[in-house]
Amino acid sequence: MTATAPSGVRPGPPDDRADAAGLAGFGYHQELHRSLGRYASFAAGFSFISVLTTVFQFFAFGYSFGGPRFFWTWPAVLVGQLLVAACFAELAARYPISGAVYQWSSRLSNAVFGWYAGWIMVLGQIVVVAAAALALQVVLPAVWSGFQVVGTDTSPLSSDGAANAAVLGIVLLVVTTAVNLLDNKVMSAVNRVGVTAEIAGAVLIVVLLFAHSGRTPAVTVHGGGGTSALLVGSFAAAYVMIGFDSAGEMSEETRHPRRVAPRTILSALVAAGVLASLLVLAALLAAPSLTDGRLGTDGLSYVLTSRLGGTLGRVLLCDVALAVTVATLAIQTSATRMLFSMARDGALPFAPVLARVSPRTGQPAAPTLVVGALSAALLLLSFASPEAWLAIGTTCIVMLYLAYSMVTGPLLLRRLRGELPSGTDESGAPLFSLGRWGVPVNLLALLYGLTMTVNLAWPRAAVYDPSGGHWYFQWFSPLFVLVSVSLGFLWRLLASPHGRTAEADPAPALADAPGAEA
Template sequence: MSLDPDLQHHQISNPVEAHDLHDLGYEQELERNIGTYESFAAGFSFVSILTTVFQLFAFGFSFAGPGFFWTWPAVFLGQLFVAFQFAELSARWPISGAIYQWSTRLGGRIWGWVAGWVMLVAQVVTVAVAAIALQVVLPALWSGFQFIGDDPSLTSKSGSTNAAVLGMILLAITTTINAISVKLMAVINSVGVTCELVGVTLLIVALLSKSERGPGIVFNTGGLGTAGYLPALLVASLMAGYVLVGFDSAAELSEETKDARGTAPRTILRALSFSGLFGGLLLLAALMASPSTKVDSDVSVGGMAYIVTARLGDVLGRVFIADVVIAACVCTLAIQVATTRMMFSMARDRALPFSTYLSKVSPRTHTPIGPAVVVGVLTMAVLVLNIFQPAMYTALASVCIMLLYIAYLMVTAPLLLRRFQGWPEVGAPQAKTATGKELFRLGRWALPLNVLAVVWGVAMTINLAWPRRDVYNPDFVGPEHWYLQYFAFVFLGFTLLLGAVAYQVVKVQNQQVLDALDPDLNPEPA
């Protein structure tokens, strides 16, 4: 493969990792300049506890009251089982498009293609959902951000339309950054994550200083009683399920990370661990300071933003909300970058339509500009759906996370099968990191943790997809629509159908390339 001189120079400047990547079947085309903290920031900002907890606190509280707190450590533990598997895989195969690459190597090309496709669709929708978060915080920060109408609620026509406008403005900015430079993205992400970590720490302290009750509030069911409380907790657990995903983003940037084999495993686990710790403390502090513990109160409507402004006052409350705005912006940027790398990785293997365009790396910016633009356009198209159907936000949030869990399961399930066959001792590609250290290994804990990861993935996928009317088509968003209640199955079916069409297009386009290279079809002149 002939490389641009700049790329050749960059490859030579990183000979160990470039050779390492070459052994895995690829050349070093992306710019490898992401350090440990920037890698951690990629995973932490995807989770973005400030953004998502502010978005979804009201959801969890409205179904199970203060007791919904226990769903957070439960989901964190389940995702930790998954994160351990990803950490070990990222040390073995540090490649962009991690979910697609891992599932392909573990389950075969068709299996990997389906996993990659599901993950790609999920990430596109997740970018849109993250961008919509601005509607939750910007009008609360200043009413002037409500450009359309006067009702900022996401379930209203004016609120959903304004959310799409704010989201498109943000996506235009993040798409530009994504296309210009991964280093610029990493710097912005790192600054944003630092602001988020400082902000969430100060917010926890501030809320604890205004607490009205002790930590025993987490045993309060909000007036629902204890009989039959488990179903309420199962629904409320979707809040934590929505939040604690995306920690694998550090692996998505492996080809741009220094010493990826050593860095990615640590940052995957750190991103999830920090999110679990700070998110749990934030939930506890908010519940201790909440103006009410009843499910049928303003807390179920206003959520975290209501608690913050009610307890800390309008001025200080707006300062913290401003920090949430920063977190929402870097969260959207991080998810979009991860999605772009997934699209680039699949296109590089000629696994997507128009792969020739989508697999190009700019010799000037060292970024895949084509995927960055396509992801931006597709995400804006998803935002348009929110304009026509205000109830679509909750449905989209549930569905995109369900698809992420399915994609995760398509890695952990074949991995479990491979472990029964003796993996990773057989066929390990490299025994050391770029700095000469041992690769991350789970050792004797690998098999039991993998079993727990698969069981957890199946259980949570079912929980997310369950057609609860209160989740997918609640009364307050308008008339009942059957397709919203069963939206998880409808959207999964649509995703697979669209994938089947895309796969056929890929086969035709690849065959056309092969035909053009066939000397029998293109004989040389006599």
């Protein structure tokens, strides 16, 4: 492989050329346009997490199982994910490459294991895109009844609501796919504006709901189910706090990624986790009633419109709709970078097409279209049954948690062998490192990730098939993982003589990272 710049690619400013030279040390030339700064990198991670999108989408579900006590699942999940994010921050400093999970796992273990991590991750990201697009259903019909174009029941757990969610989601995917085909400066500008509006809107909602609170935080220790119910209630927080690795995913488009990406991975997760926890608490304190059943069906939309009035509540819901749009855009962008990264290694079917980057826009067009089309196809499941909404939402979390564990596991083994390199970032400062806390943090991160994966995938009939008759939704997550791995195995079996993922062409060792010292 050559690292020389392809024809038609213009050399950038000196700093960009230095970043491109660092990328060349990994064997890749600069094709994606490197134009993102610190805030854009933060926005990439924050918009994937998207507090307003995910809290509004899953609040009703979490409350229906855990009651007011489900609030405590939010800080608990935040702590667990911070353990994972700290490990990822170390790797982002040492391997600032698109396809983060795939690249990291390959270099920590071997090319075959890393390929499966990337395969599971990219399929999970595609499912997350579909799940995020479905969130419009919990917002737009509450803004204007005209957005309910299928039937009359707006609940996403009803047949009408599930079908309408698919219609709105497919329209949204058309929009985000179009934006993702433009220059990444346009995509980044939309992302930054959306994230700024989301943060401002979320803070305003929290302040207004606290101002209208009629209870004390003591309600969070009363009511709700037992441990089993809280484990189910934790799905909401688990769904919110994923995707912080997107800042690492965009490393090849970020200036000074060794210095910027580790900090934005952590700051995006902390900001989103704290804001989400406050939003849940404020909603519990301000809700007109904790026992009338509305929180378990209508969720936060009910609290906003009832406490803040129809006009203001709808204005804030419009901000939530913007957050859903930007989140879907950001998640689709992250998935396209994973497809691109694997394809340029010859590690996917139709790799030459998927690895092609437009010199004019700096965007990989084929992966964008593939992600948009596959996500839209998943949304069609909502026409079959409303249970598909929850199956899609939970499956994407399972896939990402499993892929994360396929990074933290090999990283722990590397640590125990003392093989994690040191080095300096673009400013000459030491690379981000956990130091002597590395082993305990890494171990806890792995245990947390595996535990949550099992918790999320456990085939609970009361959760995934409450009406009965749809066993395949009860087992949807384990079956999706099994089918995904089987398809990956079949493709590798047929394509093993080709591509860089073959066993004869192992991934470079950690100590070979540019700027790192063993």
